[in-house]
Amino acid sequence: MRKIDVSYDDGILNKDDEYIVGVNDGTTFNNVKYKGVRLFNGKKMLMFQTKANRQLTINPSFHTFTLEKTDSKSKARAGLLETAHGEIETPIFMPVGTAGTVKAVHQHEIKDDIKAQIILGNTYHLYLRPGLEVIENAGGLHKFMNWGGPILTDSGGFQVYSLGDSRKIKEEGVTFRSHIDGSKHLFSPEYAIDIQRTIGADVIMAFDECTPYPCDYSYAKRSMHMTHRWLKRCCDRFDSTEGKYGYDQTFFPIVQGSTYKDLREESAEMIASFEREGNAIGGLSVGEPAEEMYATTDLVCNILPKDKPRYLMGVGTPVNIIENIALGVDMFDCVMPTRNARNGMLFTSEGFINIRNEKWKNDFSDLDSNGTSYVDSQYSKAYLRHL
C-alpha cells in the first residue's frame, strides 16, 4: 500500500487496490479502496470506499507536484507536475508561444517533434491580439490554438514594463498604451487574473513589477512591497473565481527584490508564506552578471519550499539553465531559442552556430548529429544557410 497525493487521472490508480489518501487539509484516510472516476457537474472526482463502506468523494488537486529524485551532488531535482492538460516532467524548458503560437512551428511539431510538455503564452500580447472576446468565444487558448498540453501565462507585467514611456505604474495597477494602435489600457492585479482566467492557462502568474538592472535599493524595496500587496490582491481574486472552461487552474506568486540579498530573503519568505502550489523567481535575466543571478537563485531556492515547483522566469542560455537547475530550479522559459533561431543562431550539442557564416556554405553535415529533432538530421548546415 502506498500513500498517494490524489491524482486527477485514474490511470495511475488501480481499481479496488487499497491506498492511503492524503488530502489538502492534512487528513489522511487509511486502507481505502479506489473505485474509479465519476463526473460531477462536468468535473472529474475520484471515488474511494473506506473499510466501513463509507464513500469518499474527492476533488483531486489538478496541480500536484511530486519530487521524484534529488541529486546528491547539487540541489538539482527531478519532479512531476500534474495539470488538467497533462503531466510535466521537471526540470523543464517551456517554449514561448507569445501570441498563441510558437512562431513558425506547427502544434503537432511542438508536441511530437520538440516534445514540449508545456508552452507559454503572453497575457499582454494575447489581450491585445486576438483579444479576450475571441479567446473566450473559442473556449480558451488551448482550443483556439489547438494545443492540448499544459499552458502557462505570464501576467503581462513584464511586457508592460518594457513599454517604457508608454506606461505608468501606480498602486492601483499599470496604465499603458498598446504598441499596436496606441490605445490606453489598465492592468490591475485583479484584471491580470481575470484575463488569465479567460485565456485559460493551466498555470497563472501573479501580477508583479519586474525591476530593471541596475535598480537602486530604495526603488527595489518599494517596488517589492507593492508586488507583495499586489500578490494579496491577485490571490483574493484567484481564490474567489473559478476556471471558465471546466478545468482547474493554478496560481504561482513571484519573488522580487532585485539583486539585494535582504530584499530577496524577505520576498522569498513572503512568497513562501502564501503556500501556493508553485513559486516563481522574477526580476532576473534583466542584464545582471551571471554570478549575481546564481547567487540570487541560490538564496531564494533555499527559502522557497522544497515540495513545490520553482520557476525562474525568462532564463535563459543553455549554461544559465544548467547552472540554475543545479541550484534547485525546476521550470524555465525564454524567447532565446526561437528568437535567435530566426536571426540565424542555433543552439547545437556542439555549441552555438551562426548559420549565416560563410564557413557553412559547403558543409553538408547534419545541423546537429546528436540532435533529437527532425530538423537536426534532415537538413544540412549548407542548406539551412542557403535558406
Place this chain on the structure above:
Amino acid sequence: MRKIDVSYDDGILNKDDEYIVGVNDGTTFNNVKYKGVRLFNGKKMLMFQTKANRQLTINPSFHTFTLEKTDSKSKARAGLLETAHGEIETPIFMPVGTAGTVKAVHQHEIKDDIKAQIILGNTYHLYLRPGLEVIENAGGLHKFMNWGGPILTDSGGFQVYSLGDSRKIKEEGVTFRSHIDGSKHLFSPEYAIDIQRTIGADVIMAFDECTPYPCDYSYAKRSMHMTHRWLKRCCDRFDSTEGKYGYDQTFFPIVQGSTYKDLREESAEMIASFEREGNAIGGLSVGEPAEEMYATTDLVCNILPKDKPRYLMGVGTPVNIIENIALGVDMFDCVMPTRNARNGMLFTSEGFINIRNEKWKNDFSDLDSNGTSYVDSQYSKAYLRHL
C-alpha cells in the same frame, strides 16, 4: 502474362514471372522471365531471361509515360509518368520550390501531408543562390534540400525576361544582371542545360523566350523562330551530356507563338517533331483573357502527341487548371497557392477566402472541412486570421 513497359523499379515485377517486354525501338520479347535488377556502372539495369536462355539486359527508360484513362466527355486524361525519383500520377499540380524550398513547408510535409508527387525548382534562383558549386558539392538539388521525390526545373528564361531593363536577348542567349547584387551573367541554351544537369532535376526544360501579352505578330513570330533554333541547341547539348548523379534526366521542349493561331500551330508541330518524352506549352498565363488561353491550349493539345505528357507552364487558378485538364493538359505549376497564402488568400473547397477579413474573427470552424491537409482541420479560420 501482361505486356509491360520496362520499369525502373523491380517492385512491380515479380521474379521468375513471365512478361512481354516492349522496348523503345518497338521490339518486343515474349515469355521472358524477370530475373531482377543489377547495377552496371552505378546504373540500374533490368535482367530478363528468354525461353532460349538468352540473357536480356535492359536499360529501362526512366521517363515512360503511360496513358491510363481518357475521359469520354472531354479531352481529360489520367496517366502515369515515371522518373528516377518516383512515379507521378497526372494530371498533377506541381508546388513551386523557387530556390530549393517550398517556402515555410518542411520536406516531409510536402510529401506526407500535401502529398506532392513532384515539385519545381527555378534555375534562375538556384543559379544565383546557393549557386552551382554548392549544389554540385551537395550531390544535386534532391540531396541538398533532402527531397527524395521528382523535381522539374524551368530553364531560367521566364525569370530572366521578368528582369525587364536588366536583360538583353540575342541569338547567342540572354545577358542579364542579378536582382541580388547586379552582377552580369549570360544564359545560353547550352548553359541552361548545363545548369539543369548540375541541379539534377528529373525533368529539364528547354531555354525559350516567353513573349509578353499583348505581343505584336512580327515580334512573336521572330521570337518563336529563335526559340525553335534555341531548342535545337538545347537538344544537342542535352543529348551529348549525361546526368551527373547516376540517374537519368529527361528534357521537355516548349511551344511558343503568343496568342496567334498560325504561330501556335507551327510551333506545336515543330515541338512535336523533336519527339521528346514530354512537351510543354509556354507563353500563357501572362495576362491574356482566359478564353484566349483555353483556345490556345486546345489548339496546341490537338497537335502535341497523345502519348506524351503535356505541361502547361505557370497555370494557374483552380478554374484554369480544371478547364485545361479538360483540354488535355497533364501537368501544371504556379506560385499562386504559396504566394497567395502568404498574403492571406486561401483556396478552399468552398472557394477563395481572404483570411484577413473581419468576418472570420469569431469563426472557429475548420479552415476547410472538406480539406485533406493537416492544416485544414487542425486550425480554425479565427486562429489563422489571428496569426
